[in-house]
Amino acid sequence: MAVKTIEFRDNAVYLLDQTRLPRDVVVLELRRAEEVVEAITSLRIRGAPAIGVAGAYALVLASLQADASDVARFMASLWEAARSIGQARPTAVNLQWALQRLLRVSEGASTPEEARRRLLEEARKIQREDEEADRLIGVHGAPLIPQGGVVLTHCNTGALATAGQGTAFGILRTAWQQGRLRHVYATETRPVMQGSRLTAWELVQEGIPASLIVDSAAGTLMAQGKVDCVIVGADRIAANGDVANKIGTYTLAVLAREHGIPFYVAAPISSVDLSVASGEAIPIEERPAWEVTYLGGQAIAPEGIGVYNPAFDVTPHRLVTAIVTERGVVLPPFEEGLR
Ligand code: MRU
Numbered sequence: 001m002a003v004k005t006i007e008f009r010d011n012a013v014y015l016l017d018q019t020r021l022p023r024d025v026v027v028l029e030l031r032r033a034e035e036v037v038e039a040i041t042s043l044r045i046r047g048a049p050a051i052g053v054a055g056a057y058a059l060v061l062a063s064l065q066a067d068a069s070d071v072a073r074f075m076a077s078l079w080e081a082a083r084s085i086g087q088a089r090p091t092a093v094n095l096q097w098a099l100q101r102l103l104r105v106s107e108g109a110s111t112p113e114e115a116r117r118r119l120l121e122e123a124r125k126i127q128r129e130d131e132e133a134d135r136l137i138g139v140h141g142a143p144l145i146p147q148g149g150v151v152l153t154h155c156n157t158g159a160l161a162t163a164g165q166g167t168a169f170g171i172l173r174t175a176w177q178q179g180r181l182r183h184v185y186a187t188e189t190r191p192v193m194q195g196s197r198l199t200a201w202e203l204v205q206e207g208i209p210a211s212l213i214v215d216s217a218a219g220t221l222m223a224q225g226k227v228d229c230v231i232v233g234a235d236r237i238a239a240n241g242d243v244a245n246k247i248g249t250y251t252l253a254v255l256a257r258e259h260g261i262p263f264y265v266a267a268p269i270s271s272v273d274l275s276v277a278s279g280e281a282i283p284i285e286e287r288p289a290w291e292v293t294y295l296g297g298q299a300i301a302p303e304g305i306g307v308y309n310p311a312f313d314v315t316p317h318r319l320v321t322a323i324v325t326e327r328g329v330v331l332p333p334f335e336e337g338l339r
Contacts, residue, residue: 048094056101138175142174150226155194265322
């Protein structure tokens with residue numbers, strides 16, 4: 001795999017600035033937690049599992065910045081840092097999940113030094129586990145694609161969005177290596193183009209035959225019988241199987257149902273939030289207006305127009321054919337299977 005999305009070494013986070021892709025490949029060196037928070041908020045690193053890993057390393061940096069002369073004060077500043085890192089992006093549950101894991105391991109430490117060591121160990125473990133989860137998602141998910149199948153995918157769920165080969169994209173990679181995948185249609189994914197800038201970039205690197213489509217072409221493609229299945233990722237999956245994912249996912253699920261096409265969701269278990277009963281309770285991030293009114297630094301809408309820019313939508317579980325996790329393929333009723 002060509003891309004290393006995020007790395008921690010020599011007390012710094014190194015991450016590929018995804019806002020610069022596909023034009024420039026720039027690796028940022030970040031030494032302060034605040035810088036990582038800025039990178040998450042401004043989508044330099046994005047995708048639910050990658051956000052989780054970045055959040056974990058941000059807390060490691062915060063622990064290095066914190067005053068270690070007093071244990072109680074040190075722990076209080078860790079909690080405060082976790083709170084502010086956790087607010088960087090609200091929908092992907094992986095961020096909260098990773099921070100909670102780190103806070104839990106730090107609690108048993110008797111000195112700040114030990115806490116720092118434990119935090120780094122746990123953050124690295126989260127990264128390793130995510131890499132392995134992706135591999136297994138690929139193994140479980142590839143057989144869902146028919147021999148010679150054509151898949152439509154949305155947003156970017158590849159190596160850029162995770163610590164491994166990707167979730168939905170990981171399935172595509174595995175199926176391609178197995179010789180069962182014929183073609184991929186990737187949506188541009190308005191407004192900030194994770195499909196055309198990032199997924200298309202990964203598809204070209206991998207040499208998978210693929211076509212980029214505008215988001216609104218998906219229905220026509222399905223009506224023309226050009227799509228065998230849709231595979232997308234998730235930012236959070238509720239206990240009943242409702243799926244929050246990039247805006248436009250719901251539209252694709254409705255279209256898939258209308259055309260009798262299977263609609264698969266691929267995500268690690270770290271994206272499953274059993275504390276949330278249904279999609280209604282998932283917080284949906286709203287992003288700045290300029291993401292819609294500007295493209296590549298150019299205004300594409302008049303000054304003064306109102307904008308509504310939700311970054312995610314919720315696909316009701318009844319539209320989901322199956323959910324692929326590292327532990328296997330979950331079929332309806334999802335409530336039972338996810339638990
Ligand atoms: O706003 P983004 O780019 O972070 O949104 C990403 C998605 O919606 C992905 O589909 C999801 O996080 C899964 S990534 C494996």
